[in-house]
Amino acid sequence: MKRKMIRGNILAYAVLVIISIIWLFPFVGLVLQSFRGEYGGMVNYLIPKQFSLDNYKFLFGPDCKFVRWYLNTLVIAVFVAIITTVVVICVSYALSRMRFKGRKLLMNSWLVLGMFPGFLTMICLYFLLKLLGLTQEGAVPGLILISVASSGMGYYVCKGYFDTIPKSLDEAAIIDGASRAQILWKMTIPLSKPIIIYTALVAFMAPWCDYIFASYVAFGFSDSYNVAVAMTRWVWTNDYQGYFTRFCAGGILVAIPVTALFMALQKYYVEGVTGGAVKG
Amino acid sequence: MKKTLALVLALVMVFALVACTGTKTETPVADEPKADAPVADAPVADEPVADEPVADEPVAAGDQTIKIWVADAIVDFTKEQAAAWQAANPEFASFTIQVEAVGEGDAAGNVTTDVEGAADIFGFAQDQLSRIVSAGALVELSEENAAIVKAENDAGSVAAATMGDTVYAYPLTSDNGYFLYYDKSVVTDPSTLEGIIEACKAAGKNFYMEINSGWYQPAFFFGNGCTLTYETNDAGKYTACNVDYASEKGVAALKTMIDLANSGAFVNGSSVGNATNAAAIVDGTWDASAAKELFGENYACAKLPTFNVNGTPVQMSGFGGFKLLGVKPQTDEAKLAACDSLALFLSSGDVQLARFKAVGWGPSNIAAKADEAVQADEALTALGQQLAFTVPQGQYPGDYWTKATALGDSVIAGEYNNADDAALLAALQQFQDDCISYAK
Amino acid sequence: MGKKKGRGIGAAFVTLWEDIKDIFTTFKEGDWKTRLSFLIMGFGELMRGQFARGLALLGIQTAANLFIVKFGWQYLKDFTTLGTVETHKVNRVTQYGDNSFFILLYSLLTIVVIALLILAWRINVRDNRNCQRKLSAGEKLPTNRRDLHSLLDEHFDKTLLALPMLGIFVFTVLPIIFMVCIAFTNYDVDHQPPAKLFTWVGLQNFKELFGIGTGGNFGSTFFSVLGWTLIWAFFATFLTYFLGMAVAILINKKGLKLKKLWRTILVMTIAVPQFVSLLYVGKMFAVDGIVNAYLMQWGWISAPIPFWTNATLARIMIIVINLWIGIPYTMLIVTGLLMNIPSELYESARIDGANAFQMFRKITLPYMLFVTGPFLLTQFIGNLNNFNVIFLLNQGNPKSMGLSNGAGATDLLITWLYKMTINDSNYKIAAVIGIMVFLVTAIISLVVYNAMPSIKDEEGFQ
Structure with missing residues (x-):
C-alpha cells in the first residue's frame, strides 16, 4: 500500500x-x-x-511614450476597479437581498444582453462618447466610462456570493431597527472581503488587455493610447521593424505588477470565485 | 406601493445627463477650450475677444489646427518639413500643426470610421485609395495641383493616385515594390528560383515570400503573361475587371507556386523582422536596414529570379506600388487652401529627396529620382532593375486582396497538391469569376 | 401585491387596457390638483407638501422637454427618411448635409427619453391618485423625510440600481437597438455618413442573406463557420473543464508537497495580459518559430509542422492553446470546491470498497456538475464569443478558396463579423448576422439557464 x-x-x-x-x-x-x-x-x-x-x-528613453501609456492604463485600471466594485456590490445586493417587481425579468434580460456581439456596437459607442467629448484626447475617461457603464451586468459571481450569506442575519438586523443601507454597509460588506477583492482584481486586470475598443476610441492620438494599443502596433504593422524585443520588454513590465498583485491576492480570488461563480 | 421615488431620481439623472449633452452639441465652438487649463489655453486660442463681432467670417477662426498622420518613421521628418513650409508661407503662419504616428494601414480604417475625427492630411498606401474615396474621406486635387502632380511624378504613381479621371492624392514614394534580399554566403546565384531554393535547402535555411498575398502573387501570374486589372470611375467604384488567370498560363504560374510551397525550404512571409532563418527574402525597401542587420556583411539585393515553365525561364513580375498623401474634405476655404499647399509641399521633389536622405524612402518625383544619391542606393537599384518587369499597381478592390489570400492559403495548406491541370484550372476559374464579381 | 405575472401578448394588452382605464378614472375622480398634474408633473405632490417627489417629477418634465426641444427634435423629425440633404461641394469646399448615422442614433436617444417621460408621467398620475385616496381615507401622507429615508431602506433596491441601470441603458441597450435598426438600412461601404446618406430598406438585407442575392458560396461558408464555432465552444469549454478538474485533483492528492507552488505556476497565465502571452505563443508555433526549430534540431521531425497554415492543425492548436489559458482557471475553482465535499462521503464509499475512479464518478463529478452548471453555461457562451484567443493567435486564418466573404478556417462567427465590419464596412450584413447569432445564443442559454437545478431553487441556498 x-x-x-x-x-x-x-x-x-x-x-x-x-x-x-x-x-x-x-x-x-x-x-x-x-x-x-x-x-x-x-x-x-x-x-x-x-x-x-x-x-x-528604449522604453524609458525619449523616443518612446511608454511611461505615458503605462500611466494611462494604470489610471484606467484603478478607476475601473474602484467604480466597478461599487457598482457590482450595489447591483448584487439589490438582486440578492431585495425582492421587487421585475427582478427576474431584469436578471434574465441582463443575461441575454451580455450575449450580443459587443464590437458590433463599437461604432455606436464611439459616437456616443464623441458626443460627450470623450474620444481621442478624452479617450482615457471615455474608456473608464464605457468599462464601468455596463459593469452592473457582471453581477453574477458577486450575487452568488451574497446568496450564501444567511438571510437570517439580515432579518435579525431589521428587527433591531437597521435600515437596508446600514445592513449592506455594516454587515454584508465586512462579510464579503473575498468577493470584493475578487471583483476589484478582475476589473483591474481587464483594461491591461483592452485592445479592440481602446484602439477604436483613441485612434490618431498617441497620448491616449493604453499599453495594449500602443504595443500591438509594434508587432502587427510593418512600420515598426525590429520592435519585437521591445514588445517583449514592455510586455514583461506590464505583466510584473499585475502578476504580483494577483499572486498577493490569490487567496481571496479563489475564495471569491468558488464562493460565487459556481452559484450564479 | 409607496412611491417609486428612486426610479424618479434615476430618471432625473437620465435627463440631466442627456440635457447636458444636448446643450453641449449646441455650441460646439465654445466647447473647444478645455475647462482644465483656462489660463494656459487663453493665449493659444488666438483671438478670444474678437470672437463675436466677426460673425460673417464663419467657423474659420475656430479651427486653426492641421492634423497630419504619417508612418512612425517619418514623424520627426514631417514635423521639420511642416515648419519649413510655414516659414516659407507666412500667410499660413496662424495654423498649428500636429503630427501623429498612424500606420498607413490604420489610417484608412480610422478615416473611414470617423471622417470628422480624422487627420486633415494623412499618408496611406495606394491599395486603400478606393476605400477612402468611397467613404468620402478625400477631397480631389485642385486643377493647378493636379497639373503639378501629373507633370512632376512618374506615370505609375499618378495612376495610383487617380480614380476614373480624378486625381485624389499626392504621390509620396514609388518604392512600394519588391525584389530579392539574400545572403551572399548561401545564395551564390540569385537569378533562378530553382537555384535559390536548392542553395537554401543545402544550407538548411529558408526562402521567404508572402505568396498568400495579392500583392506578391502577381510575381508569378503577371510574370507568365496573365493580366488582372480593374477599371474605376470618379466616385471610387469598380466598373470592370480584365482578368485571364483561368488559362494555361495561369495554371503554369499556380503550379510554380504549389511547387515552391512544397519545396521544403519555403516559408510564407515578407517581413525581415519575422524571418527567423532566412537566406533569401522577397521584400521591399522599407526593410532594407533590417535586412542589412540580418545578413550583415553578406547582405545583397537583386531583382526577382526567374522561374521555370516547361523548360523556359520566365522572369518574375510583380507590382510596383506607391505611397500617397491625401487631404480630407474641408468645410473651411482658408484651411483647405492651407492643406492643399502643405500636402503639395510635403510631396514635392525637394522634400521627397530630403525624405529619401533621412529615412530612405524612394521618391516618385522624376527629378528626385534622378539624383545621384538615389541612384547609388543598393536596394533602390535592385528595385529599379526589377521595375523593368513590374506593372504599376492600379486600383484593386478590398475583396481582391482577401480572395488572393484565400488562394495563397489554399496553396500553402496543400489543398492542390494532388490536383491535375483541370482541377487547377477550375480553381482559377472560380478565382477569376469572384474577381469579376467584385466589379459591379 | 401578489399580482400574477402576466404572460403572453394577450395578458400584456389586458394590463395596458386596465392601465388606460385607470388613467381615465384618475382624471374623472381627481381633484383639481390631480387634474393639473396631468399637465404639470409633480404639481399635486407639491401642493400637498410632498416636495421631494414633486420637485423630482417637475425636474424630469422640464429636463426632458428641454432635451427634446433643444436637441432631440431636429433629429427625430428626419427619423423616417434618415436625412435628405446630400453632402455637396462648392468650389471644393465641402458642405456636409444630413448625417444619417447621427439622425438614427440621436432619434433613438430621443425616443428613449420620450418613453421615459411617459413612464414618469404615468408614475406621476398614479402617485396623485394614491395620495388623494389616502387623504380621503383620512390617512397621513408620508413626510419628505420618510420618503427620502425609504430610499435607504425598503426602496433601497431602487437607489442601488438606478445608476447601474442608467449606464446599461445608455451604453448597452441603446447601442444594441441601434445595431438592430442598422439591419433594416442600407448602411454599407457605398452609404457611409457623413459623405453619403443611408436609408431604410425594410427586409432587403435579410432577403439578400438568404436568397440568391449574395452569390458565391455564402451559405456554405456561413454553416462552416457556424459549425466550427460550435465545435470550438464545446471543446474549449468541456476539455478545459475536465482537464482542469484533473489537474486540481492531482494537486490535491494526499501527501503531495509544494501544492502552493504548482498552483502559482499555473495561475500565472491568468495574470499575464493575453495580448502579451498569446501574441508570443502564436509566434512560437510559426513554421519558422521556436517550437519547430527545436523539434527539428532534436531530430524529432524532418520538416516543420504547419501549425497555423493547415486548417485542421490550426483548429487543434487553438483548442490546445486555449487549454493553456483555461485550465488554471478551472483548477482554481475546482480546488475550492473539492474542499467543500464532505469527507464522510468518501469515507463511507471507501468502506464499501469503491476505488478512486468510482468515487470520482459517483461523488465528485455529480457534485461538481450540479454546482458548476451556471459557470459552465457562462463559459460556453463566453467561448462562442471568444474574440481574444482567436484574434490574437491567428486572426481566424488560414483562409481558403472554399470559403467566401473573407472567412478563415478558424474564424468564429464573431471574428468573421468583426472582419466584415472593420475591413469591409459592411455594417448592414454584419448587423443581420449579429441579430441571428444573438437570437440563437440568447434563446438556448435562457432555456438552459432557467432549467438548471441550482438556479431553479435559488432561494434554497439562503
Whole structure:
C-alpha cells in the first residue's frame, strides 16, 4: 500500500513538473527575449546570444511614450476597479437581498444582453462618447466610462456570493431597527472581503488587455493610447521593424505588477470565485 | 406601493445627463477650450475677444489646427518639413500643426470610421485609395495641383493616385515594390528560383515570400503573361475587371507556386523582422536596414529570379506600388487652401529627396529620382532593375486582396497538391469569376 | 401585491387596457390638483407638501422637454427618411448635409427619453391618485423625510440600481437597438455618413442573406463557420473543464508537497495580459518559430509542422492553446470546491470498497456538475464569443478558396463579423448576422439557464 502510494506520488510529481514546464515556457521565452541584444524580430532559439538592457532603456528613453501609456492604463485600471466594485456590490445586493417587481425579468434580460456581439456596437459607442467629448484626447475617461457603464451586468459571481450569506442575519438586523443601507454597509460588506477583492482584481486586470475598443476610441492620438494599443502596433504593422524585443520588454513590465498583485491576492480570488461563480 | 421615488431620481439623472449633452452639441465652438487649463489655453486660442463681432467670417477662426498622420518613421521628418513650409508661407503662419504616428494601414480604417475625427492630411498606401474615396474621406486635387502632380511624378504613381479621371492624392514614394534580399554566403546565384531554393535547402535555411498575398502573387501570374486589372470611375467604384488567370498560363504560374510551397525550404512571409532563418527574402525597401542587420556583411539585393515553365525561364513580375498623401474634405476655404499647399509641399521633389536622405524612402518625383544619391542606393537599384518587369499597381478592390489570400492559403495548406491541370484550372476559374464579381 | 405575472401578448394588452382605464378614472375622480398634474408633473405632490417627489417629477418634465426641444427634435423629425440633404461641394469646399448615422442614433436617444417621460408621467398620475385616496381615507401622507429615508431602506433596491441601470441603458441597450435598426438600412461601404446618406430598406438585407442575392458560396461558408464555432465552444469549454478538474485533483492528492507552488505556476497565465502571452505563443508555433526549430534540431521531425497554415492543425492548436489559458482557471475553482465535499462521503464509499475512479464518478463529478452548471453555461457562451484567443493567435486564418466573404478556417462567427465590419464596412450584413447569432445564443442559454437545478431553487441556498 505504502509503496503504491509513493509510486503514485512520483508519477504525480513527474506530471506536475511537465505541466509546469509547459506553462512556464512562454514566460521564460518572453523574459529572455526582452533581454536579447541582437537586433530583429522573432528568432528560433531561446537563449539570446548577447544580453542587454537596451530594450528597457528604449522604453524609458525619449523616443518612446511608454511611461505615458503605462500611466494611462494604470489610471484606467484603478478607476475601473474602484467604480466597478461599487457598482457590482450595489447591483448584487439589490438582486440578492431585495425582492421587487421585475427582478427576474431584469436578471434574465441582463443575461441575454451580455450575449450580443459587443464590437458590433463599437461604432455606436464611439459616437456616443464623441458626443460627450470623450474620444481621442478624452479617450482615457471615455474608456473608464464605457468599462464601468455596463459593469452592473457582471453581477453574477458577486450575487452568488451574497446568496450564501444567511438571510437570517439580515432579518435579525431589521428587527433591531437597521435600515437596508446600514445592513449592506455594516454587515454584508465586512462579510464579503473575498468577493470584493475578487471583483476589484478582475476589473483591474481587464483594461491591461483592452485592445479592440481602446484602439477604436483613441485612434490618431498617441497620448491616449493604453499599453495594449500602443504595443500591438509594434508587432502587427510593418512600420515598426525590429520592435519585437521591445514588445517583449514592455510586455514583461506590464505583466510584473499585475502578476504580483494577483499572486498577493490569490487567496481571496479563489475564495471569491468558488464562493460565487459556481452559484450564479 | 409607496412611491417609486428612486426610479424618479434615476430618471432625473437620465435627463440631466442627456440635457447636458444636448446643450453641449449646441455650441460646439465654445466647447473647444478645455475647462482644465483656462489660463494656459487663453493665449493659444488666438483671438478670444474678437470672437463675436466677426460673425460673417464663419467657423474659420475656430479651427486653426492641421492634423497630419504619417508612418512612425517619418514623424520627426514631417514635423521639420511642416515648419519649413510655414516659414516659407507666412500667410499660413496662424495654423498649428500636429503630427501623429498612424500606420498607413490604420489610417484608412480610422478615416473611414470617423471622417470628422480624422487627420486633415494623412499618408496611406495606394491599395486603400478606393476605400477612402468611397467613404468620402478625400477631397480631389485642385486643377493647378493636379497639373503639378501629373507633370512632376512618374506615370505609375499618378495612376495610383487617380480614380476614373480624378486625381485624389499626392504621390509620396514609388518604392512600394519588391525584389530579392539574400545572403551572399548561401545564395551564390540569385537569378533562378530553382537555384535559390536548392542553395537554401543545402544550407538548411529558408526562402521567404508572402505568396498568400495579392500583392506578391502577381510575381508569378503577371510574370507568365496573365493580366488582372480593374477599371474605376470618379466616385471610387469598380466598373470592370480584365482578368485571364483561368488559362494555361495561369495554371503554369499556380503550379510554380504549389511547387515552391512544397519545396521544403519555403516559408510564407515578407517581413525581415519575422524571418527567423532566412537566406533569401522577397521584400521591399522599407526593410532594407533590417535586412542589412540580418545578413550583415553578406547582405545583397537583386531583382526577382526567374522561374521555370516547361523548360523556359520566365522572369518574375510583380507590382510596383506607391505611397500617397491625401487631404480630407474641408468645410473651411482658408484651411483647405492651407492643406492643399502643405500636402503639395510635403510631396514635392525637394522634400521627397530630403525624405529619401533621412529615412530612405524612394521618391516618385522624376527629378528626385534622378539624383545621384538615389541612384547609388543598393536596394533602390535592385528595385529599379526589377521595375523593368513590374506593372504599376492600379486600383484593386478590398475583396481582391482577401480572395488572393484565400488562394495563397489554399496553396500553402496543400489543398492542390494532388490536383491535375483541370482541377487547377477550375480553381482559377472560380478565382477569376469572384474577381469579376467584385466589379459591379 | 401578489399580482400574477402576466404572460403572453394577450395578458400584456389586458394590463395596458386596465392601465388606460385607470388613467381615465384618475382624471374623472381627481381633484383639481390631480387634474393639473396631468399637465404639470409633480404639481399635486407639491401642493400637498410632498416636495421631494414633486420637485423630482417637475425636474424630469422640464429636463426632458428641454432635451427634446433643444436637441432631440431636429433629429427625430428626419427619423423616417434618415436625412435628405446630400453632402455637396462648392468650389471644393465641402458642405456636409444630413448625417444619417447621427439622425438614427440621436432619434433613438430621443425616443428613449420620450418613453421615459411617459413612464414618469404615468408614475406621476398614479402617485396623485394614491395620495388623494389616502387623504380621503383620512390617512397621513408620508413626510419628505420618510420618503427620502425609504430610499435607504425598503426602496433601497431602487437607489442601488438606478445608476447601474442608467449606464446599461445608455451604453448597452441603446447601442444594441441601434445595431438592430442598422439591419433594416442600407448602411454599407457605398452609404457611409457623413459623405453619403443611408436609408431604410425594410427586409432587403435579410432577403439578400438568404436568397440568391449574395452569390458565391455564402451559405456554405456561413454553416462552416457556424459549425466550427460550435465545435470550438464545446471543446474549449468541456476539455478545459475536465482537464482542469484533473489537474486540481492531482494537486490535491494526499501527501503531495509544494501544492502552493504548482498552483502559482499555473495561475500565472491568468495574470499575464493575453495580448502579451498569446501574441508570443502564436509566434512560437510559426513554421519558422521556436517550437519547430527545436523539434527539428532534436531530430524529432524532418520538416516543420504547419501549425497555423493547415486548417485542421490550426483548429487543434487553438483548442490546445486555449487549454493553456483555461485550465488554471478551472483548477482554481475546482480546488475550492473539492474542499467543500464532505469527507464522510468518501469515507463511507471507501468502506464499501469503491476505488478512486468510482468515487470520482459517483461523488465528485455529480457534485461538481450540479454546482458548476451556471459557470459552465457562462463559459460556453463566453467561448462562442471568444474574440481574444482567436484574434490574437491567428486572426481566424488560414483562409481558403472554399470559403467566401473573407472567412478563415478558424474564424468564429464573431471574428468573421468583426472582419466584415472593420475591413469591409459592411455594417448592414454584419448587423443581420449579429441579430441571428444573438437570437440563437440568447434563446438556448435562457432555456438552459432557467432549467438548471441550482438556479431553479435559488432561494434554497439562503
